[in-house]
């Protein structure tokens with residue numbers, strides 16, 4: 001059964017972009033009831049938190065099993081994070097739909113407690129050995145494609161019917 005994550009966004013424009021991205025495969029594994037606009041379950045990371053500089057003024061979702069996506073300008077910052085089971089997605093002007101789709105699933109996999117960062121480290125676990133040369137030769141150009149394969153492998157591990 002699909003897990004449902006309430007989706008919060010900062011604007012109808014962000015919602016439209018996120019929905020397009022989700023429809024490219026994420027919705028096969030998760031459903032996203034849109035939360036009523038209004039006060040969201042997020043807090044702002046201030047300089048006083050003592051976190052690394054790239055987190056300054058980032059809005060971070062704090063409500064488990066929800067996704068908060070908002071438009072952001074500064075590309076030098078983090079683009080997504082997961083706090084416990086609460087997912088935050090920053091949507092940049094230059095994000096491709098595929099890139100955004102992968103970012104969303106990546107952070108949800110963190111929320112599931114899965115090793116979303118371990119694509120290269122866990123290579124032998126999900127990629128046939130005879131494709132390893134292709135992986136390393138094409139990783140720079142087709143990172144999104146490989147990431148998607150790896151993420152689907154992780155999902156299969158927790159949902160045997162997917």
Ligand SMILES: [Zn+2]
Pocket residue numbers: 106110116117
């Ligand atoms: Zn990660």
